[in-house]
Amino acid sequence: MKIKNIIKDTQFLPITFALMILVIFLLPFYSFPEYSIFKNTTSHLGSQFAPNAWVMNTTFVLLGIATIIDGWRFLRFFWVHKVILLVFGISLIACGFFQHAPIIDQMPIDVHEDLWHSRFANLTGLSFTVFAIASSFLLNGWFQRTLAILIGIIAALLSVLMFEYEELMGFWQRLIFICSFGWMMFVFNRTKRLI
Numbered sequence: 001m002k003i004k005n006i007i008k009d010t011q012f013l014p015i016t017f018a019l020m021i022l023v024i025f026l027l028p029f030y031s032f033p034e035y036s037i038f039k040n041t042t043s044h045l046g047s048q049f050a051p052n053a054w055v056m057n058t059t060f061v062l063l064g065i066a067t068i069i070d071g072w073r074f075l076r077f078f079w080v081h082k083v084i085l086l087v088f089g090i091s092l093i094a095c096g097f098f099q100h101a102p103i104i105d106q107m108p109i110d111v112h113e114d115l116w117h118s119r120f121a122n123l124t125g126l127s128f129t130v131f132a133i134a135s136s137f138l139l140n141g142w143f144q145r146t147l148a149i150l151i152g153i154i155a156a157l158l159s160v161l162m163f164e165y166e167e168l169m170g171f172w173q174r175l176i177f178i179c180s181f182g183w184m185m186f187v188f189n190r191t192k193r194l195i
Contacts, residue, residue, distance in 0.1 A: 013067060039168070040169070042060075043095065047100040049102045049104075059096075132151045133152040136148040
């Protein structure tokens with residue numbers, strides 16, 4: 001009974017958020033020598049033939065699972081929001097199974113796997129933006145509602161910046177991850193569960 005209560009009361013997103021921070025800033029030192037935190041994304045850390053790619057890909061999977069579990073507990077009976085969050089979580093998990101093309105040009109590429117990774121990465125970004133803005137209709141108080149809309153807009157704008165200023169693609173994406181998961185962690189853990 002005690003173990004069941006511990007699992008029921010445990011918030012998984014803060015644990016995986018801390019893991020994500022460590023991985024996205026430390027794993028680059030154990031990846032390709034050509035890897036740059038500013039230029040290369042987290043998908044490149046988990047790319048085909050990347051050294052220690054399993055670490056980033058496992059992190060994607062754990063983030064997706066933790067988001068679904070904590071989010072579903074918080075959302076309770078709001079099924080539309082639950083479905084959007086489920087799409088977000090599953091697409092993030094899929095990013096861990098389908099790997100990005102390697103950053104080294106001379107290496108062989110599984111084009112289909114790279115294509116599927118890109119599709120799921122785009123779906124992850126889109127579903128998060130929709131979820132954040134849709135959450136503004138559920139949250140209490142003007143601050144939380146405004147923050148939800150703002151986070152959705154920031155995620156969309158930073159996604160645009162990733163392709164407008166590709167030399168800073170890794171920097172923009174890390175900001176997206178920190179803002180997005182930080183916001184969800186704040187909402188799921190510090191806000192009373194929705195009735």
